[in-house]
Amino acid sequence: MNILVVGAGYVGLVTAACLANKTNRVVCVDTDPKKLAKLASGQIPIYEPGLKEIVDAAVSNKYLTFELGIKAGLTKVESESTEPTLVFIAVGTPQGEDGSADLRYVLAAAREIGQQLTQPAIVINKSTVPVGTAESVKGEVAWQLFQRKCFIEFDVASNPEFLKEGAAIEDFFKPDRIVIGTDNENTKANMLKLYRPFVDDEKRLLTVGVKEAELIKYASNAMLATRISFMNEIANICDRYGIDVEDVRQGVGMDSRIGPAFLKAGCGYGGSCFPKDVQALVRIAQSVGVEPLVLNGVESRNKKQKQYLFEHIVAKMGKDLTGRKIAVWGLAFKPETDDMREASSIDLIRALCHAGAQVVAHDPVAKEVAEQVFADLIRNGRLTLVDHAMAATQDADALALVTEWAEYKTADLDALKQSLKAAIVFDGRNHLNPVVMKQHGFHYAGVGRV
Numbered sequence: 001m002n003i004l005v006v007g008a009g010y011v012g013l014v015t016a017a018c019l020a021n022k023t024n025r026v027v028c029v030d031t032d033p034k035k036l037a038k039l040a041s042g043q044i045p046i047y048e049p050g051l052k053e054i055v056d057a058a059v060s061n062k063y064l065t066f067e068l069g070i071k072a073g074l075t076k077v078e079s080e081s082t083e084p085t086l087v088f089i090a091v092g093t094p095q096g097e098d099g100s101a102d103l104r105y106v107l108a109a110a111r112e113i114g115q116q117l118t119q120p121a122i123v124i125n126k127s128t129v130p131v132g133t134a135e136s137v138k139g140e141v142a143w144q145l146f147q148r149k150c151f152i153e154f155d156v157a158s159n160p161e162f163l164k165e166g167a168a169i170e171d172f173f174k175p176d177r178i179v180i181g182t183d184n185e186n187t188k189a190n191m192l193k194l195y196r197p198f199v200d201d202e203k204r205l206l207t208v209g210v211k212e213a214e215l216i217k218y219a220s221n222a223m224l225a226t227r228i229s230f231m232n233e234i235a236n237i238c239d240r241y242g243i244d245v246e247d248v249r250q251g252v253g254m255d256s257r258i259g260p261a262f263l264k265a266g267c268g269y270g271g272s273c274f275p276k277d278v279q280a281l282v283r284i285a286q287s288v289g290v291e292p293l294v295l296n297g298v299e300s301r302n303k304k305q306k307q308y309l310f311e312h313i314v315a316k317m318g319k320d321l322t323g324r325k326i327a328v329w330g331l332a333f334k335p336e337t338d339d340m341r342e343a344s345s346i347d348l349i350r351a352l353c354h355a356g357a358q359v360v361a362h363d364p365v366a367k368e369v370a371e372q373v374f375a376d377l378i379r380n381g382r383l384t385l386v387d388h389a390m391a392a393t394q395d396a397d398a399l400a401l402v403t404e405w406a407e408y409k410t411a412d413l414d415a416l417k418q419s420l421k422a423a424i425v426f427d428g429r430n431h432l433n434p435v436v437m438k439q440h441g442f443h444y445a446g447v448g449r450v
């Protein structure tokens with residue numbers, strides 16, 4: 001099939017490469033010339049395991065090409081096809097000032113599609129957007145066509161994306177489900193044809209109405225965030241009673257009605273999706289007069305949980321951290337990504353520096369991103385970023401683990417103990433074994449662990 005993907009970010013680039021990998025002809029466009037220059041020279045602008053391999057394969061087989069902007073992209077796709085073009089919108093929907101999803105990029109893309117389209121098309125919204133956005137996209141495209149006095153057949157469908165950063169390729173090739181939101185039989189047939197090669201069982205292809213698909217995305221993210229905030233609250237109760245939250249997690253997760261996934265307590269969820277999507281759903285609820293009692297709680301618990309490590313460090317070491325050196329392991333919002341959007345490390349490091357501490361931090365891949373996020377703290381000498389985990393802990397008064405990278409789990413504990421000034425470890429992801437840590441003579445504090 002002939003496909004245009006608008007946006008070469010996490011979702012757009014992964015979608016374009018994976019669809020091209022199944023012998024679809026895909027043109028991926030972006031408005032950022034720097035991103036395109038990187039892609040043109042064979043570099044991948046983001047850190048995502050396995051992405052380079054599939055992009056390289058699709059480019060060398062000539063199934064995937066890149067263009068600057070929608071106009072160039074549509075011209076290319078349409079010149080190669082007589083079938084309806086599938087146009088995926090995969091641009092950002094950042095959080096607006098009031099917490100709602102900012103749709104300016106989606107609507108700008110729709111406008112330009114309407115201005116440039118010359119052949120029938122199915123516009124498919126992959127960005128995470130509030131209920132009713134497909135209608136707005138339809139209106140925008142139709143209005144542009146009307147102004148051009150063009151009568152080109154088109155439809156707008158919703159096809160939310162559920163990939164996780166760090167496992168994006170696997171998620172795309174082996175999805176739990178693919179949600180196709182459409183009320184049009186022709187669109188449905190085209191989407192089913194496109195996605196059949198990605199599922200082992202036809203039951204994984206869920207076709208629903210457009211609005212239902214739009215809400216499924218927010219409801220899914222909010223449900224996952226709810227599980228995490230819920231377990232974080234349970235972990236706080238565990239702290240008070242001296243109960244191990246890992247045992248509680250196991251016992252709760254063994255109930256087949258609950259299941260074990262996404263129940264890990266820690267120092268709060270981050271990333272480009274959960275925080276903004278929970279807030280956006282709060283606004284969606286309020287906009288139709290529903291008081292989002294549960295969602296507000298999920299959000300409040302997460303904000304509080306991001307202070308967990310700092311509060312425990314202060315409880316142990318005192319409020320004034322002047323002259324103290326704290327090592328931080330992990331900056332990305334989770335392992336296998338260099339993404340630091342809404343990462344818990346940001347709250348911790350800023351709080352530590354504010355309390356007077358000197359911070360030395362390490363992350364296996366997010367150092368470059370961190371240099372930008374913490375430019376002020378680096379400039380005024382409060383924060384140093386280092387290339388090796390053990391370089392961070394050298395002479396530190398304590399270590400705080402914020403991201404559960406595999407290399408931290410296998411760290412040489414004797415070397416770690418020797419490098420630290422005081423053998424104190426705060427583990428914000430319950431990544432290390434408390435028994436082993438204590439055997440090695442560490443003062444070890446996890447989240448809700450004994």
Ligand SMILES: NC(=O)c1ccc[n+]([C@@H]2O[C@H](COP(=O)([O-])OP(=O)(O)OC[C@H]3O[C@@H](n4cnc5c(N)ncnc54)[C@H](O)[C@@H]3O)[C@@H](O)[C@H]2O)c1
Pocket residue numbers: 006007008009010011012029030031032035069070090091092093105108109112126127128129161162163164165272273
């Ligand atoms: N990142 C994830 O893990 C993930 C997963 C599922 C869904 N989503 C959702 O998917 C959407 C995209 O997220 P992302 O993380 O890929 O964003 P991103 O910021 O990484 O990428 C968006 C890209 O779109 C480009 N763009 C903006 N306007 C454009 C236009 N008119 N024409 C061409 N390109 C344009 C930007 O330059 C940018 O490169 C969001 O709604 C997000 O909530 C993200």
Ligand SMILES: O=c1ccn([C@@H]2O[C@H](COP(=O)(O)OP(=O)(O)O[C@H]3O[C@H](CO)[C@@H](O)[C@H](O)[C@H]3O)[C@@H](O)[C@H]2O)c(=O)[nH]1
Pocket residue numbers: 128161162163164165166221224228261262263264265266267268269270271272273274333334
């Ligand atoms: O048991 C858990 C699982 C995750 N997290 C935290 O939750 C955040 C998000 O993790 P994850 O969901 O793995 O990462 P994302 O890449 O943000 O993926 C989420 O957001 C995407 C964007 O919408 C969706 O597509 C995915 O399905 C959804 O999992 C991270 O800070 C994790 O540390 C926990 O604290 N405990």
